[in-house]
Structure formats: structure tokens, C-alpha cells
Amino acid sequence: MLAEFALAALWLAAALAALQLLAGVLVLSEKALVLGGIVRPLAVVQGLLALAALLGLIGLFATTDLSVALVAENSHSAKPMLYKIAGTWGNHEGSMLLWVAVMGLAGSFVALVERRLPERTMLATLAGQAFVSLGFYAFLLLASNPFARLTQPPPEGNGLNPLLQDPGLAFHPPTLYLGYVGLSIAFSFAIGALVTREVGPAFARAMRPWVLGAWIFLTLGITAGSYWAYYVLGWGGWWFWDPVENASLMPWLAATALLHSCSVLAARDALRAWTVMLGVVAFSMSMIGTFLVRSGILTSVHAFAVDPLRGKFILALLAINIGGALTLFALRAGSVTEGERFSVTSREGALVFNNVMLTGILGIVLIGTLYPLVTEAVGVRVSVGPPYFNPVTALFALPMMLVMMVGPLLRWRRDAPGRVARAQGWVMALPPVVGVVTAAVFIAHGGIGLLPLIGLSLAPALALASLLPLRGRDLTRLPLPVWGMVVAHFGIAVAMAGMASDSAFSTERLIAAHVGEETRVGPWAVRLAGVAPVAGPNWTAMEARLVVRYDGAGATTLTPQSRTYWAPPQTTGVSALLTRWNGQLYTVMGEEVEGDRWQLRLWWKPFVPLIWLGGALVALGGALALLGRVSADLKRISVRTRMADRRQRQGR
Amino acid sequence: MSGPAEKAPRWTLWLPLALFVGFAALVMIGLVHPASQDVPSQMVGKPLPQFVLPAGVPDRPALTSHDFVDGKPRLLNIFASWCIPCGVEAPVLGALAARGAEIDGIAIRDHPADLAGFLAQHGNPFTRLGADDVSAVQLAIGSSGVPETFVIDGHGIIRYQHIGEIRAEEVPFMLGKLAEAAR
Numbered sequence: 001m002l003a004e005f006a007l008a009a010l011w012l013a014a015a016l017a018a019l020q021l022l023a024g025v026l027v028l029s030e031k032a033l034v035l036g037g038i039v040r041p042l043a044v045v046q047g048l049l050a051l052a053a054l055l056g057l058i059g060l061f062a063t064t065d066l067s068v069a070l071v072a073e074n075s076h077s078a079k080p081m082l083y084k085i086a087g088t089w090g091n092h093e094g095s096m097l098l099w100v101a102v103m104g105l106a107g108s109f110v111a112l113v114e115r116r117l118p119e120r121t122m123l124a125t126l127a128g129q130a131f132v133s134l135g136f137y138a139f140l141l142l143a144s145n146p147f148a149r150l151t152q153p154p155p156e157g158n159g160l161n162p163l164l165q166d167p168g169l170a171f172h173p174p175t176l177y178l179g180y181v182g183l184s185i186a187f188s189f190a191i192g193a194l195v196t197r198e199v200g201p202a203f204a205r206a207m208r209p210w211v212l213g214a215w216i217f218l219t220l221g222i223t224a225g226s227y228w229a230y231y232v233l234g235w236g237g238w239w240f241w242d243p244v245e246n247a248s249l250m251p252w253l254a255a256t257a258l259l260h261s262c263s264v265l266a267a268r269d270a271l272r273a274w275t276v277m278l279g280v281v282a283f284s285m286s287m288i289g290t291f292l293v294r295s296g297i298l299t300s301v302h303a304f305a306v307d308p309l310r311g312k313f314i315l316a317l318l319a320i321n322i323g324g325a326l327t328l329f330a331l332r333a334g335s336v337t338e339g340e341r342f343s344v345t346s347r348e349g350a351l352v353f354n355n356v357m358l359t360g361i362l363g364i365v366l367i368g369t370l371y372p373l374v375t376e377a378v379g380v381r382v383s384v385g386p387p388y389f390n391p392v393t394a395l396f397a398l399p400m401m402l403v404m405m406v407g408p409l410l411r412w413r414r415d416a417p418g419r420v421a422r423a424q425g426w427v428m429a430l431p432p433v434v435g436v437v438t439a440a441v442f443i444a445h446g447g448i449g450l451l452p453l454i455g456l457s458l459a460p461a462l463a464l465a466s467l468l469p470l471r472g473r474d475l476t477r478l479p480l481p482v483w484g485m486v487v488a489h490f491g492i493a494v495a496m497a498g499m500a501s502d503s504a505f506s507t508e509r510l511i512a513a514h515v516g517e518e519t520r521v522g523p524w525a526v527r528l529a530g531v532a533p534v535a536g537p538n539w540t541a542m543e544a545r546l547v548v549r550y551d552g553a554g555a556t557t558l559t560p561q562s563r564t565y566w567a568p569p570q571t572t573g574v575s576a577l578l579t580r581w582n583g584q585l586y587t588v589m590g591e592e593v594e595g596d597r598w599q600l601r602l603w604w605k606p607f608v609p610l611i612w613l614g615g616a617l618v619a620l621g622g623a624l625a626l627l628g629r630v631s632a633d634l635k636r637i638s639v640r641t642r643m644a645d646r647r648q649r650q651g652r
Numbered sequence: 653m654s655g656p657a658e659k660a661p662r663w664t665l666w667l668p669l670a671l672f673v674g675f676a677a678l679v680m681i682g683l684v685h686p687a688s689q690d691v692p693s694q695m696v697g698k699p700l701p702q703f704v705l706p707a708g709v710p711d712r713p714a715l716t717s718h719d720f721v722d723g724k725p726r727l728l729n730i731f732a733s734w735c736i737p738c739g740v741e742a743p744v745l746g747a748l749a750a751r752g753a754e755i756d757g758i759a760i761r762d763h764p765a766d767l768a769g770f771l772a773q774h775g776n777p778f779t780r781l782g783a784d785d786v787s788a789v790q791l792a793i794g795s796s797g798v799p800e801t802f803v804i805d806g807h808g809i810i811r812y813q814h815i816g817e818i819r820a821e822e823v824p825f826m827l828g829k830l831a832e833a834a835r
Contacts, residue, residue, distance in 0.1 A: 277668060288675070311683050319676055326669035333665045370675070373682050 003068050006056025007147040010097075013049035013104060014137035016042050017130045024127025028120065028195065036123060040111040043126050046133070047101075047108030054088075054101035057146055061088045067153040070094065070146050076159035078538045086170040087160045092310075093146035095173060099290075100136045102174075102181040106210075107133065110185055116206045116633075118198060125192030132184055132283075135317045143313045159538070162565040162572045168228035176221030176248055180286035182214025183251055186258060190279030191325055194332040199272045204265035207279065209629050211262060215255045216622040222248050223615030234573040234588045236508065236603045238611055241389045246369045247289025250362055254282035257358040260351045268412055270339040270348055274355070277329055284322040285362070291318055292369065343414040350407030357400035364392050394451055401458055401496075404489060405431055405465035427471060435461030448504045455500025463493035480628025488621025495614025501583075501607035512597040522604030523551045524585055531598055539565045541574070544589045544598060548578060560589040560600075584608050693813040695794035700728075700808045703789045705782025708759045708767050715756055715782030723806035725833035727753055727826070729778070730790055732760045733770035735798040741817035742774030748823055749777035753830055757781045760790050760798055801826070805833040 020042040023035040060068050061084050064077045074091045075084060089095045107129040114122065140146070189207045193199045225248065230238040239245060258278040265275045291314045342348040368384045375382050409420050421428050439457035442448050448456070466489035469482060509521040518527040529545040541561040549555050558576040565572070578585040583606035590599030700717045707714040720726060729745060731738040749755055757778035759767050762785070784790055793802065793810065803812035803826070811833040818826055 273665070281668065284672070291679075315676065315679060315683065322672055323669065323676070326672055330665045330669050334662050370678065373678055377678070377681050 002056050002059050003065070003147040003149060006053045006060075007145070009049045009056065010053040010100075010137070010141060010147075013046050013053065013100075014134065014141060016046040016049065017104075017134045017137060020046060020130035021127050021134060024123050024130065027123050028127070036119070039123055039126050043111035043129070044108040046130070047104035047106075050101040050104030054097050057094060057097055058085055058088045060147075061085060061094075064157060066155075066157055067149055069148045069150050072150060072154050072157045074158065074160055076157040076538065079160060079165070080537055082167065082170055083160060083165045087164070089173050089177075090160055090164045090169055093140070093144045095177070096136070096140050096144055097146050098174065098177055099181055100133060100140060102177050103129075103133050103136065103184050106182055106185050107188075110188075110210070114206060117192075117202060118196065121192045121196045121198045121203070123192075124195040125188045128188035128191035128195075129184065132187065132321055135321060139310075139313055139317060143310050159565070159568045161568070162539070162563065162570050163232055165538075165565075166228065166232050168224065168232065172221060172224045172228055175217050175224060179214050179216075179218030179221050179255075180248075180251060180283075180290070182210065182217060183255060183283040183286050185210040186214070186255075186279040187283035187325065190276045191328065193276060194328050194336075197332065197335060199265075199276055199336045201266050201269050204262045204275060208259070208262045208266060209626055209633070211255060211258055211279075211282075212622055212626040212629065215252070215259055216619050216626065218248070218252045218255060219615060219619040219622060222252055223612050223619065226615070227612045231575050231577060231586075234575045234601075236506075236586055236588075236601075236605070238502070238608070241368070241385055243369050244289075244293050246365050247293050250289055250365055250369075251282055251285040253358050253362040253365070254278060254285045257355045257362075258282050260354050260358075264348050264351050265339070268340050268342065268348055270342060271352070271355075272336050272339045273329075273333040276333060276336070278355075280322075280325045280329055284318075284325070287314075287318055287321065291315060340413075342412070345410065345417065346415050347407065347410045347412045350403050350410055353403045354400055354407065357396045357403075360396040361393055364396065365389070368392075390451060394454070398454060398458070401462055401492070404492070405462060408466075408469045408485060408489070424468060424471065427468065431461040431465040431468075434464055442504075452500045452504035455496050456504060459493050459497035459500060462496065463490055466490040466493055480631070481625040484621045484623070484625030484628060486621070487624060488618045491614045491617025491619075491621060493614070494610050494617055495612075498607055498610025498612075498614060502605055502611065505606040506608070507604045509602045510599070511602075512593045512599050514595075514597050519600075519602070521585070521602040522606075524602075524604055525549045525552075526585075526587070526600075526602055528598065528600065529557070534561070536563075539563045542589070542592075544587075544600070546576070546587055546600075548585060548587075550580065550585075558585070558587050560587045562589045562591065579609055582606055693794055693810075695810050696813060698810055700804060700810060701789070701792040703782075703792065705758065705784055705789060708757070708762065708781040708783035709764065709771060709776075712776070712778060712781040715758065715780045717808065719756065719780060720804050720808040721806070724754065725803065725805045725811075725830050726779075727755045727830065728793075728802040728804050729755055729757045730760060730795050730798055730800045730802075731757060732762050732798045733766040734762070735760075737817040738799045739770070739774055741799050742777075744818050744820055744823060745777040746775050747820070748818070748826060751823070751827060753827065754779050758784050758789060760784050760787055803829045803833050 020039055023032075023039050023042065026032040027036045027039070057070075060071055061075055062081065064071060064075055064079075064084065066072045070091060070093050074094075075087050079087065087094075089098045107126065110129070111126055117125075186207055189203065189210070193203045222245075225245070226238050229240065229245075230236070258275065258281075261271045261275040261278055264271045291311070368389055371384050372382055406420065409424065411419075435457045438460055439453065442453055442456055466486055469486055470478070473482075507522045509519060511519050513519060513528045515528055515530055518525055520526070525548065527547045529547045531542055531544050534541050534543045541563040543559050543561045546558040546560065547555050548558055556578060558578055560576040561574040563572050563574050564570070573588050573590065575586060575588045577587070583604060586603040586605060588601040590601060592598055700720055702717050704716045705714060720728075727748065731741070745755055755777050757780070759781065762783060764783075767783070782789070794813070795802075797815070799817050801814040801818055802810055803814075805811050812829045814822075814826065
């Protein structure tokens with residue numbers, strides 16, 4: 001019954017989305033103004049119904065209802081409960097349902113709380129949201145029904161891909177989806193503003209918290225995903241430029257650019273058309289990324305649902321949504337009146353530079369991701385990897401980081417380098433001096449590639465420079481968004497230090513060891529103390545006991561495993577990691593080889609955790625800024641209510 | 653001086669749409685003509701790597717890469733006694749040999765006793781038989797599993813790589829490939 005109820009809820013949600021769109025259009029075309037009151041309630045109920053459908057599917061997975069095709073194909077009764085529930089979105093249909101549920105809920109949330117914009121713009125926004133949702137509902141209901149029943153339920157399910165049986169799966173996809181789909185709000189806001197031609201500071205201020213929220217989740221999702229790939233795949237790498245990783249990076253780049261251009265629009269009423277376009281592009285990148293991964297058009301390690309028919313459906317959806325939005329943009333953006341002017345040396349100038357560079361990186365990543373497709377069309381097979389992405393991305397990222405060091409110190413509208421230097425004094429010289437000295441030390445040390453060298457010397461300079469906006473300010477009264485900016489920029493420096501250190505100083509050993517044999521990797525002594533079989537709920541494994549010592553210090557035991565799952569039958573390595581303040585020891589166990597020896601793969605990666613610490617700091621910065629913006633809004637609302645109250649008491 | 657977005661001429665407003673249309677056209681081509689997923693062998697058209705392998709069984713001569721440069725095209729079969737599909741393939745190799753194909757074999761990671769037992773049970777279609785106990789030759793000629801069969805022309809050039817067992821209905825096809833290699 002649960003499956004039928006959930007399916008009914010999904011159909012109802014789709015119907016309400018259609019009604020929400022219709023009502024919105026009728027009000028905007030002034031055919032039925034009375035309908036204006038029902039758009040917001042419709043959006044709320046539609047979101048709740050989509051949530052109900054998702055909860056229904058989670059219930060089916062939790063109870064392993066094998067009469068539902070999706071459960072039979074992707075779950076197994078012997079799986080731990082966490083993975084039964086997380087398995088709901090570990091497949092195509094379930095993840096698309098998660099997508100529409102998040103989208104519906106985001107729409108509900110906007111409908112409930114957002115009251116700053118003119119009501120007409122809000123109606124257009126909600127109609128836009130309904131339009132986009134409707135497409136995805138149609139995709140789910142017509143081309144990937146998650147609730148389809150089997151006439152003959154199998155006695156047992158097929159199980160979940162062992163790589164996905166990891167606590168990371170429980171958090172990483174929902175976080176990322178909150179980010180992807182959260183950007184749909186920015187998309188709808190952009191459409192709403194284009195329809196009513198209300199592009200201005202109020203629009204930017206209304207849109208900014210939604211963009212910030214989505215961006216925080218995207219940042220967390222990408223950071224967590226990178227760490228997940230790092231320890232689950234057992235390859236010791238943290239970023240592979242895989243199409244799916246690129247699919248998550250592209251919306252992040254667009255959202256980062258949007259966030260910064262939003263600030264310019266909110267504070268200075270400039271960059272109007274550009275900001276609106278980024279609003280459209282950010283969510284378009286989410287959709288394009290999903291399409292590239294799900295259609296099977298690009299081969300990827302993440303492609304768990306490869307189906308060209310669905311691909312055509314999503315492509316049609318993309319053409320309607322993105323094509324429609326961009327056409328609207330082209331028609332209307334010309335009539336969005338010109339914004340304020342500013343000089344090149346100014347806060348706006350620095351932010352425009354940031355935007356151009358971010359868009360440049362976005363283009364680089366998009367071209368790199370699509371390039372195999374282009375060459376395939378002329379019959380040549382290629383794959384694009386780090387040798388392309390790393391240097392070309394750096395080409396844009398490095399100038400951006402340099403501007404990022406001074407940008408926050410500049411004034412709005414017009415500034416002069418001389419004024420900044422006078423205001424900051426000798427401290428201004430600190431970051432470049434630190435950068436040059438670090439570079440000199442590492443060049444003397446030798447043996448470091450150009451990119452890691454640049455990264456290693458830029459990171460401390462950037463870290464210092466990111467703190468400069470705090471200088472000379474009363475820290476107790478500094479607005480939260482400024483703290484947020486400082487923390488996020490500092491996080492970028494921290495992450496960059498981790499990345500550069502990983503590629504400059506990592507050491508790797510690949511050995512076949514007898515039990516009792518000791519080997520060294522970096523400062524570590526690693527002894528294979530024993531190998532023993534162990535068993536879990538749905539797997540058996542050979543587990544190595546590694547006794548490891550750092551530079552002669554006390555011993556710690558690590559237990560990497562080579563696991564064999566029986567549903568589906570698959571062998572996968574489970575790495576064991578040891579984190580110290582100055583890096584991570586990464587151990588992977590392989591097969592047994594001739595002569596009673598075991599393959600071991602060992603890495604010592606100095607300071608590699610900084611990558612994810614940096615990512616977390618960036619997200620924390622976003623959270624601080626969001627907190628600051630929302631609390632300021634709440635304060636403004638409460639002041640306005642109090643004034644209205646007083647006026648009322650005084651008899652108007 | 654004004655910001656770049658404000659001064660932009662009108663046609664630039666259509667640029668994002670144009671880019672998107674380009675993208676959509678590109679992926680449409682990709683969807684309509686899905687790329688074939690099989691990777692063509694990189695070794696086809698290249699000479700056999702140099703190797704000298706000891707004999708796998710006493711009653712057949714050993715195998716070296718020189719044996720292939722005598723003007724006569726041959727099949728080179730990579731197999732092992734522990735490989736179940738190889739047992740399925742054995743009668744088909746027998747049929748190929750019966751129809752005049754000369755087949756040389758390489759046994760991968762095998763024990764002499766097991767190999768002799770396998771040949772006694774399934775028959776021995778091989779003219780020469782080398783033992784590759786560490787997969788060195790197998791990896792060098794670009795084979796990743798057993799069984800695989802290579803068509804080698806009279807100059808020792810690899811002309812075709814067949815992955816998996818040869819099925820009975822593929823005998824004419826393989827003979828055709830051999831005839832092609834003779835030309």
C-alpha cells in the first residue's frame with residue numbers, strides 16, 4: 001500500500017505544480033487576480049507531498065519491500081539499516097525523487113518566508129519554480145517511476161554496490177542535492193525578476209541568502225565527496241576530474257561567482273544583467289551536470305544509471321528549461337536599465353575580475369568535460385585528465401587568488417592603490433614577502449614541480465592577506481558577513497596548502513610483504529604483524545594488522561581489509577587511515593601473491609587533511625555570512641512590525 | 653569607466669543561448685549515435701614482442717617469437733588449464749586445426765601436470781606450446797585474460813585479437829581472418 005500512497009502523493013504534487021504554474025501565469029497576465037492568494041499555499045502543499053513520496057520510498061527501502069522493482073534491484077535484507085535507508089538515493093529513480101523532493105521543499109520554504117520582494121515578482125518566481133518542477137515530475141512519473149511493482153517479487157534483492165555501502169553515502173548525496181537544487185531558487189528568482197523587470201538591490205538582497213544556503217551545501221557536498229572518494233576508492237587521490245566531480249564543481253563555480261556579483265548588485269546596484277544571467281547559469285549547470293552523468297553520454301565511475309532513452313528525456317527538459325530561460329534573458333536583459341558605474345580599481349572591479357576568472361574556470365572545466373564527446377563525433381577516442389585540467393585551471397585560479405588578496409581591502413566605487421597602502425601601512429608588505437621567502441626556501445629545497453611550488457608559496461601569503469580586512473576594525477562589532485568572508489578566504493588558502501603539499505611531498509610504497517616484514521614509507525615504519533579473516537553482516541574480509549610507528553614513537557595498529565561482499569558479489573579494498581597533525585598515513589591491502597606474501601599499498605601524505613579542513617572553513621564562512629544576513633533581515637522585520645504596531649496604537 | 657556587463661552590446665545577450673544551443677546539438681549527436689563501448693586493440697598492426705618460452709609439455713616444441721616469421725599465418729591461443737571457458741573452447745580449436753589452421757598455444761600460470769591433464773581430456777590442437785608462468789608474454793601482447801586468440805601473419809605482425817572463447821559458429825570467421833592475413 002505504501003508504494004501506491006507514495007505514488008499518489010507524487011502525482012498529486014505534480015498536479016499542484018501544474019496548478020501553481022497556471023495560477024501564477026493567470027495572475028501575471030491579469031486574467032484572474034483572485035488566484036493570487038493560492039499560489040503560495042499551493043507551493044507549500046506541493047513541497048510537502050513530494051516529501052511524503054520520498055518518505056514513502058525510504059519506508060519501502062527500510063522494510064525491504066521486494067515487491068517494488070527498485071528495492072529488489074538495489075537493496076538486500078541483510079544490509080545494515082543505515083545503508084538500507086541511504087540506499088534510497090543510491091540509484092537513479094531514488095536520487096531523482098530526492099531531487100524533486102528537495103526542489104519542492106525549497107519552493108515551500110520560499111513561499112512561506114520570502115516577503116521582501118514585490119508580490120508580482122514573487123508570483124513569477126513561484127510560477128517559474130513550478131514550471132521547472134513540473135518537468136522533473138514528468139520525468140519521474142513517465143520515465144523513471146520509483147514505485148513500480150513487480151508481479152513476481154524475488155525472494156531476495158540484488159544488494160547495493162559495495163562502494164556505496166559507506167556512511168558517506170548517507171550524507172554526501174543529500175548535501176550535494178540540497179546545493180544543486182537550492183540553486184533552482186536562484187534560477188526562479190532570476191526568471192521572476194526578468195518577467196517583471198525588477199532587477200535591483202532588493203532583488204539581490206532577497207536572492208542572496210538562498211544562493212548562500214545552496215552554496216554552503218554545495219561546498220560541504222563537494223568537500224565530503226572528495227574525502228569519500230579519497231578513502232573509499234583506495235587510490236590515494238582526492239580529485240580525479242571525473243565527469244561527476246566536474247558536474248558538482250561547475251555549479252559551485254557559477255554559484256561562487258553569483259554570490260560575489262550578488263554583493264555588487266545589493267551594495268551598488270551594478271552588474272544587473274550579469275547577476276541575472278549567473279542566476280540562470282548556476283542552476284543550468286546543476287541540470288547539465290545531472291544530465292551528463294545520468295544519460296550515459298559520458299562514461300564515468302559514478303554512472304549508476306546509464307540509459308539513453310532517459311537521456312533524451314532529460315535533454316528535452318534541459319532544452320525547455322535552460323533554452324527558455326536564456327531566451328527570456330536575451331529578450332529582457334536589454335531592457336533591464338543600466339546599473340551604476342565604477343572605476344577599475346574598486347571593490348566592484350576586483351569582484352568583476354573574480355567573476356570573469358571563475359567563469360573562465362567554469363568554461364575550462366566544461367570544455368574539458370565535453371571534449372571527449374566532440375572528438376567522439378569525429379571518431380577519435382580521448383580522455384581528458386589532470387594534465388589538461390590542472391595547469392589550465394591554475395592559469396585562471398592564480399590571478400584570481402592574487403586579486404583576492406587585495407580585493408576585500410578596496411573601497412566601493414573608486415579607490416587608489418596608494419590609499420590602500422597608506423591605510424594598511426607596512427603590513428601590506430607582509431603577504432608578498434612571506435610568499436617570496438617561502439618560494440625561495442622551497443626552490444632551495446628543490447625537487448618540487450612548478451604548480452605545487454606556486455601553491456605552497458601562495459597559500460601562506462593568501463592566508464595572511466585574508467586576515468587583513470580585520471585589521472583596525474573593532475572585532476566585537478564587526479558584522480558577521482565580514483567574518484564569513486575572512487573565514488572563507490582563509491579556508492581557500494588552507495585548502496590550497498593541502499593540495500600543494502599533497503602533490504609536492506606525498507610518498508608511495510607498493511610492496512608484497514611476508515607476515516613479520518617491516519617497511520618504511522616517509523617517516524613511518526610499517527610492520528605487517530598478521531593477516532586474519534573477519535566477517536561483517538554482508539561481507540567477509542581478509543584483514544591485515546599493521547603496526548605503525550612514526551619516527552620511532554609509540555606503535556599504533558591499523559587494519560586495512562580486502563572485503564568480499566556476497567550481494568552483489570564484489571571485492572573491494574577498505575583502506576585504513578591514521579591522521580596526525582602533520583599529515584595522513586594511508587594503507588590499502590591487496591591480494592595474496594605467490595610465496596605467502598600480501599600486497600600492501602602505503603602512502604604518507606603530509607598535510608593532506610588541510611584540503612578538507614579548508615573546504616569546511618569555506619562552508620563555515622558561508623554559514624557565518626548567512627547567519628549575519630538572516631539575523632539582519634529578522635531584525636529589520638521586527639523593527640518594521642513594532643513601528644507598524646505603534647502607528648496602529650496611535651490611531652494611524 | 654563602467655563594468656563590462658553594462659556596456660555589452662545587445663548581441664552578447666544572445667551569446668549564452670547560442671552556447672547552450674551548441675551544447676544541446678553536440679549531446680544530441682552523442683545520444684543519437686552512441687559511442688561503441690568496445691576498445692579496439694592497440695596491438696593490432698604491430699609486430700609480436702620478442703619472447704622465448706620453455707615448452708609447456710614434453711611432446712610439443714617450445715615457442716619463440718621467431719617461430720612466427722616464416723611466411724605462414726597462424727593462430728596464437730592464450731589459455732590455461734584452470735580456465736573453464738578454455739575447456740569449452742578446446743573442441744572448437746580442434747575443429748579449426750582439422751580445417752587446416754596452424755595453432756600455437758601459450759599456457760598462462762599453469763602447472764605441467766595440470767596442463768598435461770587438460771590436454772589429455774580436451775585434446776591437443778597445438779603445433780607448439782609455450783609456458784608463460786608469470787604472464788609476461790601475455791601482458792606484452794596486450795591480453796588481459798584467458799582465453800584470447802591472436803591472428804599472426806607470416807611476418808610476425810598481429811592482425812586480429814579475439815577476446816573470449818571462439819564459439820563453434822565463429823570458426824568460418826576465424827578462418828576468414830587467417831586467409832586475410834595470408835594475403
